[in-house]
Amino acid sequence: MARINLLPWRDELRRKRRKQFNTLAALAVLAMVGVIAAVHWYNEERIAYQLDRNKFLEQKTAELNAKIKEIRNLDKQRKDLVARMEIIQRLQSDRPEIVHVFDELVTTLPEGVYYESVTQKENILSVTGVAQSNAFVSSLMRNLEGSPWLEAPALKEIKASQNRTGSPAADLLRLAKFGLQFRQTSTTDDEDGEADKKG
Template sequence: MTIEINLLPWREEVRARRSKRFFLALGLMAVLGLGGGYGMTWHYEQQLEAQQQRNAHIQAQSRQLDTAILELSELEAIRERMLEQVQVFTDLQMGRAQTVHVFSDLVTSLVDGVHYTRLSREQGSLRLVGLAENNRQVSDQLRALAATDAFSVPMLSEVETGEDGQRRRFSLSMSQHMPAGDPGENAQEVP
């Protein structure tokens, strides 16, 4: 007698259990994959949001720095203008004493028979036009101007005989400088 064992239902049952376990594992893996993907997406979104906040903070600080730099450059421009004004005032103060000194030296060095018809001043240069009775007086006037502390050696540009034939019209130029120990220099230091 032979016993016949039909293993087909058992195999079907094992196969069904394996299929069930496979699909359960497949579903579990899909859920884990979707959960992991969602978790990674959330994590990256959080990092992106944090980076955007840092970027916004840096941009805000950069705008504040730009504003501060603009204010600083405006203040520097104001400072430069004020320094220029102070320099102008200083030059005017120095020039005031120097102008008095120049006129004083011009008057004290004036030779008899010579008089000035025109005086012009440009920066540190002085140009004189005058009349003299003869060439000797022109030469004496040049020596007298060279002997002063306020002027350099004068340069005679021209000497011509006037319309009356008697007087000599002369033109000369010289540079001016403040002599050492001038009271105008000390006046500036006093508050």
């Protein structure tokens, strides 16, 4: 009976299987490396895209902030300009009234009285002056009450003082130093009201 040696064939089969396994393992490793490389590349691309987008958004935000700042500056300039225009308009509208007020200050001043100072804050006028007597101060207050441009005179202070008359006898004249406060009226409002009533 013939004898067949099967050992070389089995060794050959084992070597082939081992080679196939090594090849498949290498392919699997290469595939895994390829997948990892692809995922890494994809993530890098996404990160680069997001960084570019962030940079773009930061640039646009900076541009918007600059425009907002410019708009605020323009708005401030506009408000300043409007405020100046209002002041100019108020001064132009008050100019005739100031003329009337100074005219009334002269018109209502009786003889024997003179002003030492006149100050105005908004529509409140404060005056100091000297009168020959208290009666002259009362006369001045009555004249102010009757003025169409001035109202509500209030006596703030009055005190007696003496002044030399300049006569050879060097007689002393008793004077009354006073302080008054009153309001400036605006007849333009009254005229507008009368015009509305007529209309």
